[in-house]
Amino acid sequence: MKLAYYPGCTLHGTAREYDASTKTVSKIACIELVEIPDWNCCGALEAIFDKELSMGLSARNNMQAQKLGLDLVIPCSICSHNLGRADTAMKTDEIFRGKIEKALGNKYKQNGFKIKHLLDVMVNDIGVEALAQKFKKNLKGIKAVPYYGCLLVRPSEVSKFDNPENPTSLDNLIKATGAECLPFSQKTKCCGGNLLMSNQDYAFKLTQKLFDEAKASGANCIVVACPMCHMLLDCQQSAVEKAHNTKIDLPILYFTQLIGLAMGLSEKELELDRNMVSPSKLISSIGKEEPKVEIKAVPKVEKEAEAAQ
Amino acid sequence: MIKSSDLDPNFKYEIANEPGGENIKLCFNCTGCTVGCPVTEIDTGYNPRKILRKALLGMRNEVLTDESLWLCASCYLCYERCPQDVKITEVMGAIRAIAQRDAKAGKIKITHPKHKFDTLFINSVKSNGKWYEAGVSGMFMFMTKGLGGVIGYAPMGLELFKKGKLSILPHRIKGTNEIKNIFKEIEK
Numbered sequence: 001m002k003l004a005y006y007p008g009c010t011l012h013g014t015a016r017e018y019d020a021s022t023k024t025v026s027k028i029a030c031i032e033l034v035e036i037p038d039w040n041c042c043g044a045l046e047a048i049f050d051k052e053l054s055m056g057l058s059a060r061n062n063m064q065a066q067k068l069g070l071d072l073v074i075p076c077s078i079c080s081h082n083l084g085r086a087d088t089a090m091k092t093d094e095i096f097r098g099k100i101e102k103a104l105g106n107k108y109k110q111n112g113f114k115i116k117h118l119l120d121v122m123v124n125d126i127g128v129e130a131l132a133q134k135f136k137k138n139l140k141g142i143k144a145v146p147y148y149g150c151l152l153v154r155p156s157e158v159s160k161f162d163n164p165e166n167p168t169s170l171d172n173l174i175k176a177t178g179a180e181c182l183p184f185s186q187k188t189k190c191c192g193g194n195l196l197m198s199n200q201d202y203a204f205k206l207t208q209k210l211f212d213e214a215k216a217s218g219a220n221c222i223v224v225a226c227p228m229c230h231m232l233l234d235c236q237q238s239a240v241e242k243a244h245n246t247k248i249d250l251p252i253l254y255f256t257q258l259i260g261l262a263m264g265l266s267e268k269e270l271e272l273d274r275n276m277v278s279p280s281k282l283i284s285s286i287g288k289e290e291p292k293v294e295i296k297a298v299p300k301v302e303k304e305a306e307a308a309q
Numbered sequence: 310m311i312k313s314s315d316l317d318p319n320f321k322y323e324i325a326n327e328p329g330g331e332n333i334k335l336c337f338n339c340t341g342c343t344v345g346c347p348v349t350e351i352d353t354g355y356n357p358r359k360i361l362r363k364a365l366l367g368m369r370n371e372v373l374t375d376e377s378l379w380l381c382a383s384c385y386l387c388y389e390r391c392p393q394d395v396k397i398t399e400v401m402g403a404i405r406a407i408a409q410r411d412a413k414a415g416k417i418k419i420t421h422p423k424h425k426f427d428t429l430f431i432n433s434v435k436s437n438g439k440w441y442e443a444g445v446s447g448m449f450m451f452m453t454k455g456l457g458g459v460i461g462y463a464p465m466g467l468e469l470f471k472k473g474k475l476s477i478l479p480h481r482i483k484g485t486n487e488i489k490n491i492f493k494e495i496e497k
Contacts, residue, residue, distance in 0.1 A: 009442070038484050040438040040439060041439045050328070053431070056494070155389050164389050199380065206348075
């Protein structure tokens with residue numbers, strides 16, 4: 001399978017380990033990625049106040065991909081939302097298409113061009129079973145919660161590959177690696193990414209909710225498929241700890257890093273050393289039997305008496 | 310108290326004419342947007358239903374100067390769940406567009422920093438074709454919190470830099486002319 005590849009700004013910056021792990025994992029999954037030439041920023045969520053501008057910036061990338069004659073794969077949920085939305089507009093809104101074609105002096109290909117998120121390609125085009133055949137290492141010991149966030153599955157008129165309220169594609173992929181996939185009611189809740197710069201306290205409160213439930217479920221890591229989610233959960237984790245005077249210490253893996261580990265790839269190849277929260281303890285726990293903890297039930301009355309003291 | 314003589318009955322049409330705002334008139338105020346909203350969960354002062362209701366009533370000035378307009382996290386949950394397909398996330402964008410235009414014309418003042426960040430971000434895309442993370446973040450910190458803000462942000466920046474994740478200089482694409490043409494064509 002040969003696909004055009006749009007990394008987006010973050011994968012060449014703060015999410016470079018997502019870029020690296022996407023490339024190595026894709027190679028093993030027999031996907032050839034051709035980075036689209038001279039791509040530009042999609043406008044992210046900062047262009048929300050100008051829908052046409054956001055779609056116009058995104059449409060240019062689509063046209064650059066069309067020059068390669070390939071379908072397009074995108075690992076970032078925000079970019080894939082923006083470019084997907086622009087594709088629909090370029091195919092259905094003649095006035096908008098006219099503006100953009102005039103600005104770029106080129107025609108937009110109307111048929112046979114698809115845009116997909118990387119997770120969609122891995123789970124539905126390659127398939128979980130076919131991927132599992134490439135797995136060399138059982139990841140037993142990893143207890144993950146799958147975090148989809150917002151734009152990976154919403155709105156369903158743009159992202160059509162999974163259930164927008166209770167998606168399961170990432171769950172299935174985690175299970176296929178031998179890792180435990182724990183139930184996570186926050187799986188499509190917002191991480192607050194878009195408020196990080198303007199209302200940091202709000203963003204951190206939203207992120208804290210995710211951490212709290214992940215911890216309560218007994219997870220030893222969170223698996224994500226979006227660089228913005230990773231920015232909040234991994235990069236900002238120490239800041240959240242400081243702001244809320246708490247200890248979180250939860251490694252956050254891109255799903256490509258997780259399946260890369262199952263494929264037997266090294267930490268270096270997956271750039272796991274570039275994650276801000278070190279996953280080394282997690283990685284050394286793979287395959288190890290967990291020490292049995294004896295849970296002693298304390299009667300409620302006794303607990304209350306203790307608290308009163 | 311709402312004085313009907315102060316209302317602007319054209320406001321809803323103004324929003325509906327803005328890209329993304331087309332469906333505002335479909336809203337029948339069921340509160341589905343607000344019930345699931347993650348921001349409302351942590352701040353009940355943010356109430357998307359109220360913003361929509363006020364907009365439909367024509368409370369133009371109140372809506373455009375309401376700080377909470379800038380609190381939407383663009384998570385698209387209300388967009389997904391709305392039974393009337395109002396496309397609320399994009400309606401919020403459309404209202405912000407009108408607010409920014411009014412602010413530019415000196416009619417209102419936007420105090421919320423989100424507006425500043427988005428403007429810096431988009432300007433950097435306009436000139437480079439990509440967003441200049443270090444520059445935009447640094448500038449934003451300086452504009453909103455002064456030198457202390459920049460210094461406060463520096464340790465995080467340094468951590469990112471050490472991991473090879475932050476570039477000091479902006480990256481510029483070859484097709485910046487095409488980007489400028491897109492801006493020009495959209496602004497018409």
